[in-house]
Amino acid sequence: MEIKITRDTMSDIYFDALKIRNQVFVKEQGVPYELEVGNSVEEASSVHFVLYDDGKARGTVRLLADMNKHSALVQRMAVFAEDRHKGYAKSLFNELLLFSEKSYFTTLTLHAQLSARGFYAQFGFEEVGEIFEEAGIQHIGMEKKFN
Template sequence: MSTIVEVQATDPLMPAVYALRHDVFVVEQGVPEELEVDDDDKVATHLVVVSDGRVIGTLRILCHGRTAKIGRMAVSASSRKDGIGRQLMEFAATTASRRGAEEIILGAQLTAREFYKRLGYTEEGAVFDDAGIPHVMMRKTLQR
């Protein structure tokens, strides 16, 4: 059984969040370590999936007016294909809507774009490079 909690940068769970993101982005995907943690982490709302006392999933939400931007979504390798990503994204949409957002934007890795399409996101614009990984911007209008 897993639980999703909403935390800020000073929460005691954050070292485990950063460790998971490091494993996924730096170790697995080769993102330069200095790009993985940034100043947005200090002001973002972080959603964290905890299972049996372990952090197995996370993402962050940054609100800009009526738009919420989701980023740094990571799920532990052992928990992928268990629906954790979908649960995180649905929880994020509810959280963003509750905070007054009317839409969500995100930069999706090309390998994950079908996942986001199944959740109702649409592609916008050209493919771009982010930390050496091809991405595309995606957007979803939130239901009121």
């Protein structure tokens, strides 16, 4: 297993991330493609993580730093359906957390689909605010502060 990181939106790593996101969010969950990959500035400003196993991309997540560089937004966490429950998401998320600590972020935030909030809670994320709808799916804001 290997996790690759890129900021290059012309790289093979980024295109692998898009393939996973397209399958999970657009095809499985019905999120319009324009919403999923509609903001090219966010795409280019993000750090994209892709987990590979046996030479195949299995999961992805991206991290978008705020302008102040002290906090970041975790987005687009996705693993192919056939690769779920194999520990890939945990490995990917642990790598993102290590990267975030090394980058001296003080706070990470995310919008968790309600079905995934338990996953993020195990990494120390706490729910903030009220449940809201995003792309037709119920979400809750979550936050983790680093000491």
